[in-house]
Amino acid sequence: MSDAITGPLVRAKNLSRHYEVSGGFFGKRASVKALSNASFELYAGKTLAVVGESGCGKSTLARVVTMIETPTAGELDLDGYVISADNELSDSQRSQLRASVQIVFQDPFGSLNPRQSIGRILEEPLLINRPDIDASQRESMAREMLAMTGLRPEHYERFPHMFSGGQRQRIAVARALMLNPKILVLDEPVSALDLSIQSQILNLLVELQERLGLAYLFISHDLSVVRHMADDVMVMYLGRVVESGPAQTVFSNPQHPYTQALLSATPVADPSRKQTRIRLQGELPSPLNPPAGCAFNPRCWKTEERCRGTAPALEADGSHSVACYYPMQ
């Protein structure tokens, strides 16, 4: 992986994805800005965590990076291929790229076909993308992958319903790794799992990253998991990146009021630590009708006239950038 070390595997520049929705019979057509102007870089062997509440655009980002959706604006450089609204990839380029970007979904109960055996599930990506590999080779590759992800050889013939949630998530990870991807998008990989199982899967992910030099785009709302896994963090609110930087810096010195509120709202498993909690009023505004100016201004306690006017841009101070007129010091 000599070429991977030199530059980022993923480079996004002002990536946006807007959806057109009909406003009903008489309503005007509106556009939902599910993702606006996201820029980031992801390197081999590193983990970029995307944090935010529901509706903040983190799953849309996952869908754009895995090419399920095409961006409506901006540029996405995936492993040397550039994807943008006016640069559609050819089918052969796409299939090559598909092999290097794979995804693991949140719900291990919904993401595995109940009618397929585990062997069949693991072999399917090869069957579709690698016609040069014959059946016996596919089987041996699938069995190898079972061993690597901590499953047993006899699981090859079994069906998804015979497995627990944690094992299913292992199968989902194994399936994602069958094509030797360089980038793995993990969309809430542990939030459907119990605490004792969660640590098993997190350990597996760490182990695989160290062994295979994978780049993780780790999407989660659980800040304690993110703090444990991430090298870099990107905090999103209503489709926009509000703060990003190295995990340590962001967690120890959060500058955007929303990041601070999010950190203080996360319960800490330590009863002796009584922290003062920032009380956020109200709820996430509708993405159909976002507030003018900074999207966070209706809930922010530092709002001033300027915040209601125009949205602040993401401004970098070294590697740590924040989109706020009045960042906390």
Place this chain on the structure above:
Amino acid sequence: MPLLDVRNLTVEFKTADGQFRAVDGVDVQVDVGDVLAIVGESGSGKSVSMLAVMGLLPWTATVTADAIVFDGLDLTTATAAQRRSIIGRDVSMIFQEPMSSLNPCFTVGFQIREALKTHLSLTRSQRQSRAIELLEQVGLPEPVRRLKAFPHQLSGGMSQRVMIAMAIACKPKLLIADEPTTALDVTIQAQILELLLELQTSTGMALVLITHDMGVVAETAQRVSVQYAGQKVEEQSVGTLFADAHHPYTHALLSALPERANSRRLPSIPGVVPGQFDRPAGCLFSPRCSFADERCETVQPTASASSLGHARCHYPLSKGVPLARAELQS
């Protein structure tokens, strides 16, 4: 005398493959003004035991208990009418999915007033003003307008506030909250937990909080009861539990928390919770326990002394070291 006193509660479900024991000899005591958290993973029987108290289990369930006494009335022998007069008035419950707990066909106001109509003798206008007062109490802006709203017009956090308003409508003595914030975002979770605690202190009701989130437990509860595979394995006050867990399961669970980790590898618990067909003969946690020996595999442990958190273990831990064994060696 405790407000709620459940002794040796067992719940079995009839399944196609025979009886499945979801709750196995659980004791719960809740005093007036108590905040008790029941923690456990999925399948630990934490919800089922409280549903049994409420009498909300389906007909396939067989509930047996030495006693389920609420406020002096034994619910195991109470008549259906006696039960109905208490459930929903003196004991009420809120559930995990606020969106699916509300009836989509009726307005929020109708559903809140229904609870008042069933249990209290108020006139129509009194019910209306009480409903407005309740929505104000749970912090919903524009209560008069909200009463006319249907559940689909509310967000998750607002629906949960409505559920709480319904639950506290008749000023209950005990509120059971079953994973009240699991389906909500973190900032909304913080608001709802704060509201529940505020209501608890202002009305003096007892609160039972069923959850799987150790962070929520640490920040809200006074007392914690830990369940595993249908059994209560430990009970302690919240401070001592997090400082010194006595059951190996609790200890392992706490050290598996990412925020307590000091390396990239988390200490994890191998294996999975036993199911219907692979229940061990001895201690239920023995196949996954790092301290288990032959005795654990064959003999069911009983609860130990209260100084050891009632840990259901042959070798309860103290500061992460099995006590009995350390004593034997020395």
